[in-house]
Each structure stands twice: as structure tokens, then as C-alpha cells.
Amino acid sequence: MESLIGPAKQLIGFLNDAxxxxxxxxxxxxxxxxxxxxxxxITEKSLEYKMPSSSSCAGYLQYFHFPKGFTQFKSVxxxxxxxxxxxxxxxxxxxxxxxxxxxxNLMRIMLRDLGSPTGAVNALELVVDEIVxxxxxxxxxxxxxxxxxxxxxKKYLDVxxxxxxxxxxxxxxxxxxxxxxxxxxxxSALEGESSKPEKIRGSGLPTFVKMVTRGFEGEIxxxxxxxxxxxxxxxxxxxxxxxxxxxxxxxxxxxxxxxxPIDYALYIE
Amino acid sequence: xxxxxxNKILKxxxxxxxxxxxxxxxxxxxxxxxxxxxxxxxKNVISCSRSFLDELYVLSQNKQIELVNxxxxxxxxxxxxxxxxxxxxxxxxxxKVRISNTTFA
Numbered sequence: 472m473e474s475l476i477g478p479a480k481q482l483i484g485f486l487n488d489a490x491x492x493x494x495x496x497x498x499x500x501x502x503x504x505x506x507x508x509x510x511x512x513i514t515e516k517s518l519e520y521k522m523p524s525s526s527s528c529a530g531y532l533q534y535f536h537f538p539k540g541f542t543q544f545k546s547v548x549x550x551x552x553x554x555x556x557x558x559x560x561x562x563x564x565x566x567x568x569x570x571x572x573x574x575x576n577l578m579r580i581m582l583r584d585l586g587s588p589t590g591a592v593n594a595l596e597l598v599v600d601e602i603v604x605x606x607x608x609x610x611x612x613x614x615x616x617x618x619x620x621x622x623x624x625k626k627y628l629d630v631x632x633x634x635x636x637x638x639x640x641x642x643x644x645x646x647x648x649x650x651x652x653x654x655x656x657x658x659s660a661l662e663g664e665s666s667k668p669e670k671i672r673g674s675g676l677p678t679f680v681k682m683v684t685r686g687f688e689g690e691i692x693x694x695x696x697x698x699x700x701x702x703x704x705x706x707x708x709x710x711x712x713x714x715x716x717x718x719x720x721x722x723x724x725x726x727x728x729x730x731x732p733i734d735y736a737l738y739i740e
Numbered sequence: 741x742x743x744x745x746x747n748k749i750l751k752x753x754x755x756x757x758x759x760x761x762x763x764x765x766x767x768x769x770x771x772x773x774x775x776x777x778x779x780x781x782x783k784n785v786i787s788c789s790r791s792f793l794d795e796l797y798v799l800s801q802n803k804q805i806e807l808v809n810x811x812x813x814x815x816x817x818x819x820x821x822x823x824x825x826x827x828x829x830x831x832x833x834x835x836k837v838r839i840s841n842t843t844f845a
Contacts, residue, residue, distance in 0.1 A: 483845035567767050571757040578758070593787040593813055600760040600789030607763060654839060661837045663830075678790070681833040699844045700837070707836035711844040736816035739790065740831035 472627050472727045475690045476701060478502045479723070483699075485509060486715035493520040499528050503631035504692060504723040507618040510538040510554050515635050540616060544572035552576055552619040557603070559612045559634070573617060574599060580621050580628065590733040591687075595726075597735055598682050601675040602632045602722045612636025612719060626728040627689075635719040638696040653696030658710045661693070661700055679722070680708055681738045689726035695719070747806070750777035752785050759788035765795035772805055783809040794821050 482505050488494070493513055501509070513520050520538065523529045532538075540554035555573050558566040577599060578592055606615035612634035619630040637645065640656040648664070650656035663677045676693065683689045684702050691708070693700040697716040702708035750772050757764060772780060780800060782788075793814070800807055810818055824831050 480845040562763060564767065567763055568757065570761070571764060574760050575758040590813075593817075596758075596760055596787050596789045597817075600791050604761050604789075604791040607761060654841075658837050658839050661835065663832045663834070675832075677832045677835050681835055701844070707838060709838045709840060711840050711842055713844050736820075738833055739817070740820055740833060 472690075472725065473625065474703075475502075475504060475629075475692050475723060475725050478504045479692045479694075479699065479701065481505055482508060482694075482721075483713050483715050486512075486717065489513075489518070491519070493518050495532075496521045496524045498523040499525045501528065501532070503618040503620055503629045504721070506532070506535070506537065507554060507616055507631040507633055508717070508721055510540055510618075511616045511633055511635055513538040514540070535618070542569075544569050544576070547576055547579065550580060550621040550623065552580070552617060554616065554618050556614040556616055559607050559610065559615055559636070570603070574603070577617075577619055577630070580619065590735055594682055594686050594733045594735040594738070597739065598679050598724070599630070599632070601679045605675050605720075606632070606634045606636070609642050610634040610636030610719060628726045628728070629723070630726075631721065631723040633717075633719060633721040638717075638719060640696050653698035654710055654712055657693065657695050657698040657700055660695075661708055661710070678739050682735065683724045683726065684708075686733045686735065686738050687726040689724055692721070692723045694721040747779040748775075748777045749779045749781050749808070750775070751781045751783055752788075753781075753783060759785065759792045761789065762791045762795040765792045765799065768796065769799040769803065769805070773803060777805070779806045779808055781809045782807065782811055782814060785811055786813060788814055788817075790817060790821070793817055794824075797821050797825070 489512055535553040537554060540556045542556050552573060557570045557573060578596065603615060606612060615632060615634050617632045621628045638653060639660045640650055640653050643650055643656050660676050661680060680691055680702055683691045684704050688704045690703045694717050697713050698710055699713045700708040700710045752759060820831050
């Protein structure tokens, strides 16, 4: 399986260049980890942009409703989820139903394309839920964004979920926990330090990371502020600085197909 | 919806919604309260998420709503959630995180 490191580095380059008119003309291909942050940034900061010169890439972006994304579930697909904005918290009944349809579509892709190993749906639901719930409960963002694509020839699923709300450092600060920088706060979040005022452990990021890297033998990238964490099945996550800054949190993961059965209970405590 | 002599049962499967996130759990409990269900059934449910089950567990306890027909695939999660609330401790996996002062990109 190709690594997410390359696309993540390209994303950092994009973020450093995304000022004034965002020039996507040289883009020939975009993974969700690149496409979704670009869409959210352009839309939420009302930036002007140039579409890719490549007609196939431009067509792909238009088909996915780049950059604004869909706010209502459109149709079921077996291999992708276009760009969607879903409500953060306290949504209406229609918004809750909409989010439910998007998440269910992701489960369908899982069932069909990743071979539906025993336990995988439970495990993926836990993973996606931890991220989506974090956006709803902690980020303060009005919207979360999601985009997913299964690549049949490469035999892996890419998912990106992000918000433009409070970074992890900001969430801790609100709870009275002060960290020197995004590097330290991201490390603490990955280790289970809760951003809630109570003295309890957080289950979100540790569960997500362990399930993706050990359960699915995939890769994860978490970006918050100007810190990034990368992890895979061979080693625990490594947290580093990045030369750009993301206001909010980006979570991306890549899961290979042909999975063995997964006992999710092994990864949640 | 199925009715028994003593219980009015809300079947999660019939709601046709994914059982993930806390707000969907709150939505389910709102339906249960509005329509005076005193039991929520997991019959035919294959999976549900931790946030959903955690919220449903807390709200159902507060509102005296019984959760029944918990499938085998969900019961390990429910056991952890029950244990977590009884001990007032969140159970999460411990992972080794490394930190580096080098710049990724």
C-alpha cells in the first residue's frame, strides 16, 4: 500500500501557498487528504481559486461538488463519498438524518470494497464515530467536512474528515489545560488526555489510532494547528511540527482491503 | 411497532438510521419519550458506535427506558460502557506516542 506521507506533504505545501487566489491549475490528481482541506479552506475563507487545467481532474472536482460540497445526502455510491458538509452539533432532525445517510454510505463502501471481514463494520463505525463525534462535541465548528474514495486498482480506502473549529490546543485551553504548543497538545490528545474539565481520559484519538493502525493495519494522519501525527502498523504515532497552520483539525486515514477479521473489543480499552 | 402487554418497544432497526454519534442517540431517546416507549430493542442491529451507545445508556438509565435484545456484536462495547460509568473512568487504549522537534514538511 502506498503511504499517506506523500499526499500529506503535498497538503502542507498547498496550505503554505493558499493565499490570495488559490491556484489548482497544476493539480492532476487529488486524494481526499488534499481535496477536502482545499475545499473547506476555499469555502470557509471565501477564497478565489483556479480549477485544475487537467480536464479529468477538473471533472472529478466538479462531480464531487468542489469546493462548496453537498449539504444534503444525494445518492448512494459503492466507492466514494463526495465532499459533504455535515452539521457540527445540535442539528435539526433533517440534518441528523442527513448525517446518518452519509455515515451509512461509508459503511456500505466498507462492506462492498474492503471485503467485509468479520467485525470490520463495527470497527469502522467506531473509528468514524470517534472523529465525527469529536467535531460535534468539542470543535465548536458549525460544520464538519467528509470525503472518502475507494481505489479499486490500489485496493485501499481513503477517508478524510475535518473541521475549521478550535484546534486541539484551543479545546484544552477552554478546559483550563494549557500547553506550550500544538506539538505537546496533539501528543497529549493521542495519549488520551481528555479536553473535558473532568479528570478523565479521552477515548477518541487513542481508540481511533489503535483501530486504524493495528485493527485495520492502515495509516493515519492527524493535523491540528501546526502539528502533525503520523502512524502506521509498524510504530506508534510520531508527532512533528509542520510549516503551515490548520485552524481546526484534519483526520485522514488509509485502510487496505483484504482484511482479516477484526475483534474491535481488543482496541477500545 | 411491536407491543407487548406491559412494554411499548421501540425497535432501533425500524428507525432506519445509522447508530452513531451522540446526537443520533439523543434523537432516538426523544422519539422514545415523545411516543411513550419504555423499551428500546436492538433486535436485528449489527453494529453501533461507542458515542451512540454511551449516550443511549446514560439517557435510558435516567429516563427508566430498558435496553433489550443486545446483539453479541454490541455486548462487549456495552460492557465496557457500563464498567466505565460504574467506575467513573473512561477506558481507552494506551498507545506510545513519539515526539520530534523536526519539521514534517
